[in-house]
Amino acid sequence: MFTFKLRKSLNITLEKTRIPEFLDVFLNERYSRPFRNALIKNPEPVIVDIGAGEGFFSLYALHRFPRARVFGFEQASGPFLTLQQHWSSYNHSSFSIYNYRVCKNDGLFVESQGYHKTLFVKSVKLNTLRRKYQLKQIDLLKLSCAGNEYEILYHLPAQEFLTIIQIAMDVYNIDRGAKNLNNMKAFLEENGYFVTCEKTAVVKNKSVIWASRIEKAGTRIIKQTRNADQHF
DSSP: OOOOOGGGEEEEEEEEGGGHHHHHHTTTTTTGGGHHHHHHHSSSSEEEEEEETTTHHHHHHHHHHHTTOOOOOOOOOHHHHHHHHHHHOOOOEEEEEOOEEEESSSSEEEOOOOOOOOEEEEEEEHOOOHHHOSSOBBBEEOOOOTTTHHHHHHOOOOGGGGGGGEEEEEEEEOOOSSSSSSHHHHHHTTTEEEEEEEESSSSSTTTEEEEEEEESOOOOOOOOOOGGGGGG
């Protein structure tokens, strides 16, 4: 076990196998690298972490942008327990966590725990979350949800993209139809984003996408968006 000490005396203790991911988020700034300056200039950025896992990126966001409001969503019960521990240790009113599955429908999701145990996890749409927590805009949306990124974004109402300024996400090449890197990149561009991407060296068929509605000069661009449901 290894322990990393962050600001406010927050200690994160990890198994050795988890260290590469932790360092990738904190040192390589995998999800925030192109957006760092914009987020620093923003007095109170709203950051939504979908697929928060154990909370590495949520903790990074609070560590790097102390005045940010961070919302972490994790559906899997195991990682969520660790996320809860980190949330309790941080003890900050600007950090909220939820055991939700973010997807295309509001309702319940059945999570199988083997032959004899089934859990029901609340499922919610991204636009439902934004309204529920009264977020006028999301300054950075981070997604790391093992292929569910397609369901979340492709079914999002087109006008919702105007409220999401920057997106950082893991993208998996699942098929040759709609669920692949090239199609997701084109989809985001058609919905008004400037997009860059980078393949990961560790996981085959996985890339990171950074998408922003802000040009390098700092001007926010509002483009006509199309109907997101066209992809299904």
